[in-house]
Amino acid sequence: MTAVLRAEHLVRVLPGEVPVTLVNDISLEIERGEFVCIMGPSGSGKSSLLYLLGLLDVPTSGRVWLDGEDTSVYSENELANRRLEKLGFVFQFHFLLAEFSVLDNVALPMRRLGKLGEAAIRSRAMDLLGQLRVAEQSAKHPHQLSGGQRQRVAIARALANDPLVVLADEPTGNLDTASSATVREILRDLAHRLGKTVVAVTHDPAFAAAADRRIALVDGKLNADWRPAPVFTSS
Numbered sequence: 001m002t003a004v005l006r007a008e009h010l011v012r013v014l015p016g017e018v019p020v021t022l023v024n025d026i027s028l029e030i031e032r033g034e035f036v037c038i039m040g041p042s043g044s045g046k047s048s049l050l051y052l053l054g055l056l057d058v059p060t061s062g063r064v065w066l067d068g069e070d071t072s073v074y075s076e077n078e079l080a081n082r083r084l085e086k087l088g089f090v091f092q093f094h095f096l097l098a099e100f101s102v103l104d105n106v107a108l109p110m111r112r113l114g115k116l117g118e119a120a121i122r123s124r125a126m127d128l129l130g131q132l133r134v135a136e137q138s139a140k141h142p143h144q145l146s147g148g149q150r151q152r153v154a155i156a157r158a159l160a161n162d163p164l165v166v167l168a169d170e171p172t173g174n175l176d177t178a179s180s181a182t183v184r185e186i187l188r189d190l191a192h193r194l195g196k197t198v199v200a201v202t203h204d205p206a207f208a209a210a211a212d213r214r215i216a217l218v219d220g221k222l223n224a225d226w227r228p229a230p231v232f233t234s235s
């Protein structure tokens with residue numbers, strides 16, 4: 001099977017009088033449809049690794065392969081296009097644009113990609129909002145929504161261009177228990193039902209327990225990478 005994401009000896013060093021190594025020689029492969037969580041203590045390099053995998057940052061050495069392509073050869077513009085076409089992002093803070101309606105926030109990545117006409121964009125945005133159970137909020141602005149609703153809109157936006165991989169940085173970090181559970185189930189469903197690859201940084205034990213695979217970092221290094229055995233319950 002071809003890995004949808006492959007990290008090859010990734011190193012990220014912040015230059016300076018005292019250089020700081022954020023990611024220290026990480027290699028891993030992530031398959032299509034996997035629901036992976038990245039865990040580790042605060043400051044262990046989880047977000048730095050996610051940003052490298054998401055082509056939001058460039059490694060000091062090593063390379064990231066996305067969908068079988070070596071991304072180290074890409075220009076800034078090509079990286080931006082690959083992000084728009086193949087990756088979706090969900091952050092702890094939703095980063096929805098306050099001046100835009102919910103529908104326009106979800107439409108934005110499709111308008112930037114420029115592959116669909118306006119009617120198709122609006123119809124797809126409404127469809128995604130429906131799937132995330134926030135269609136009734138489409139005309140509202142982000143500040144009129146609850147935290148859980150905002151995060152569901154952010155997930156709809158991440159799915160706008162039908163990405164191969166959804167990368168999430170502490171997606172439940174700002175949510176109450178019930179909203180966290182909803183977001184967790186939605187992300188798991190994306191992987192298991194829709195075949196999306198989901199890679200999420202989390203401190204949340206319930207979230208980690210729901211993942212198919214857990215990657216643990218310590219001091220920027222890969223410390224553990226395991227797939228817990230599935231738990232079967234008799235009915």
Ligand SMILES: Nc1ncnc2c1ncn2[C@@H]1O[C@H](COP(=O)(O)OP(=O)(O)OP(=O)(O)O)[C@@H](O)[C@H]1O
Pocket residue numbers: 014020022040041042043044045046047048049
């Ligand atoms: N731009 C920066 N300048 C200086 N130090 C940085 C910068 N970005 C990250 N760091 C440091 O690099 C280390 C790794 O950061 P990173 O955010 O990747 O860790 P993390 O595991 O995601 O942490 P957390 O769980 O607290 O979000 C931390 O010690 C952080 O303080």
